[in-house]
Amino acid sequence: MxxxxxxxxxxxxxxxxxxxxxxxxxxxxxxxxxxxxxxxxxxxxxxxxxxxxxxxxxxxxxxxxxxxxxxxxxxxxxxxxxxxxxxxxxxxxxxxxxxxxxxxxxxxxxxxxxxxxxxxxxxxxxxxxxxxxxxxxxxxxxxxxxxxxxxxxHQLTIMEVGIEDCLHIEFEYNNSKYHLKDVIIGKIYFLLIRIKIKNMDLEIRRRESTGSGANTHVETETLAKFELMDGAPVRGESIPIRLFLSPYELTPTHRNINNKFSVKYYLNLVLVDEEDRRYFKQQEITIYRQAETS
Known part of the structure; x- marks a missing residue:
């Protein structure tokens, strides 16, 4: 072998x-x-x-x-x-x-x-x-x-959301793999703000894929929506994040099970301005079941 x-x-x-x-x-x-x-x-x-x-x-x-x-x-x-x-x-x-x-x-x-x-x-x-x-x-x-x-x-993972010369936000979170009872810890940094942000949310999305090739069927559902901010931020401001996973009905990530289906999870950062335009960044995370100790 x-x-x-x-x-x-x-x-x-x-x-x-x-x-x-x-x-x-x-x-x-x-x-x-x-x-x-x-x-x-x-x-x-x-x-x-x-x-x-x-x-x-x-x-x-x-x-x-x-x-x-x-x-x-x-x-x-x-x-x-x-x-x-x-x-x-x-x-x-x-x-x-x-x-x-x-x-x-x-x-x-x-x-x-x-x-x-x-x-x-x-x-x-x-x-x-x-x-x-x-x-x-x-x-x-x-x-x-x-x-x-x-x-x-495992090093800190950084996501950046930006619109040239208007908006630049950096989202830093502590890991990309979490167990079902884990806590997502991170921080949002506002580096450049030239548009009027109304609110910002963090979502957990589950994407279920079945079949393969042309017969692939994908369903995406939002399992959690966590409000990070209500109101306009200022440049240099930072917002801490602490999102507990235990209250939500999550399962472990499944990848290409018997060539029949996959289940993946994503963190979705959503910003909405005063004209209801939406800006977002989506990042895949892995969720696993932690072994129980006697």
Whole structure:
């Protein structure tokens, strides 16, 4: 069974300009590397990447222990502020003609660190014991099955809403993944105000998709509407946000369940001016069920 070590670390920043979405990403403020405890002695096999290059990856069998170390090193002169660090072992199926939708059949998570700051290179040991790998890795013409190790370094997420030379608002919230009883904490910053805002709301929306291709049917419903502001803000003003999820009838996020349906959740920031024109920014969040402790 082949395990592909994969590291993901990105920060996304979103800008609405005349209600057109422009998506960009900051350069990461740190370098993340992974080493396996028996990396020097473990057998490796070749695998061809999408760009045609061949790389050597470690070979694991089902029921083996997977252990090693994660190293996080800030870029010179920078510090890394984070809301927690996790490592996840994923077993994943990807259908090439349906890019962006993955079926996760295995997901094991280990907490590496609590929220804090990293000023210099820091190393975290990890171990997944007796890992069940029900399928072999496969790279085909139309489908790929893989096992991957992913490092999640949760940093503050920032959404920007703007109309050039008229309105610029920054919405900072603490995470993009929440459990069903969690609290969304954030803050709204008014950087530029040249239009008369009447009110501002934060909504939780659920989008349910069924079917596939031309037969896809999508229903969106607003489950919660939280008033953030009633009246005109001034430049430099900030508004704290504290939205409890427990009062609402939420379910965990479901992604491409048996190729039949998906359920996704979004935070929708809505601003209304005195002429009832609406400005908004929508950001997907992941909701999960927290394991109960005895």
């Amino acid at each position: 082949i395990l592909i070590a994969r590291l993901l670390h990105s920060i996304d920043c979103f800008l609405i300009k005349y209600l057109n979405y422009l998506i960009g990403a900051f350069k990461p403020a740190c370098n993340i590397s992974i080493t396996f405890s028996d990396g020097k002695t473990r057998k490796k096999v070749p695998m061809k990447k999408e760009n045609g290059q061949t790389v050597m990856i470690p070979l694991f069998q089902s029921q083996e222990n997977i252990a090693g170390k994660i190293s996080i090193e800030p870029v010179q002169g920078k510090k890394v502020e984070h809301n927690g660090i996790k490592i996840e072992l994923l077993g994943q199926i990807e259908i090439y003609f349906d890019r962006g939708n993955f079926y996760d059949f295995t997901s094991l998570v280990r907490e590496l660190d609590v929220p804090g700051e990293i000023y210099e290179r820091k190393t975290y040991p990890f171990e997944f014991s007796t890992v069940e790998m029900p399928y072999e890795t496969y790279n085909g013409v139309n489908v790929r099955l893989r096992f991957a190790i992913t490092v999640h370094l």
